[in-house]
Amino acid sequence: MAGHSKWANIQHRKAAVDAKRGKAFAKVSREIMVAVKEGGSDPNFNFSLRSAIERAKEINFPKEKIKSSIKAALSSEANSFEKALYEAYAPGGVGILIEIMTDNKNRAAAEVRTVLNKKGGSLASSGAVSYLFKKCGMIKIFKKINEEKILEMLIDSGIEDYLKVENFQDETIVTVPLSLTSEANEALKKQTGSETTTRIIFDPENLIANREKQNSIIELLEQLEDLDDVNCVWTNLDIDEEVLTL
CATH class of the missing domain: 3.30.70.980 (YebC, transcriptional regulation domain)
Structure with a gap:
């Protein structure tokens, strides 16, 4: 799911398809594990975990898999996933924030950079986009x-x-x-x-309109979200209302 509500709405319609092919399940399992590592296994005292469990239920992630993801995070043999926030620009100065959860930051950064470069975007320095x-x-x-x-x-x-x-x-x-x-x-x-x-x-804080490149930027956002290590993408692109009904 993505952060800006218009973009989040578009991505929500894709969630069922993603879940069917297993990608959404894999990502929410990783999100649960990272939340447990950061704040413990009790959702009553761990907002990030509670939020991840709610998201899991929304895409019909089985209860037993939620429990097994929490158990796996508590195991000493669990994969060491880390969370990081990348900042980037799409064409026309549109801002993008990319949350990753990965066991290999070098791989994640390389894959994000490749997608950005192919679509005319670029990684930005820390703080260059997040202040928006x-x-x-x-x-x-x-x-x-x-x-x-x-x-x-x-x-x-x-x-x-x-x-x-x-x-x-x-x-x-x-x-x-x-x-x-x-x-x-x-x-x-x-x-x-x-x-x-x-x-x-x-x-x-403010939206940036780019009607000429809008479809291309949306493709960029979708390709970023499709990466295994990417958990969420947020943008300040002002998306046409017509796109929401497609």
């Missing part, structure tokens, strides 16, 4: 609810700070400050009566 994004919490509600109603629910729960609300088909995406993610998620889950999932995302 804000680290936030994203809550996905599996029903369509308008912004006014979401705001009312949050205020009733004592939460007055949120960033934006967007609707895609039968889902609602609520972006909140990172520190309020768990609290806002519990409030919205309770008041909507709907299942939710949460993610830590990098939300763009």
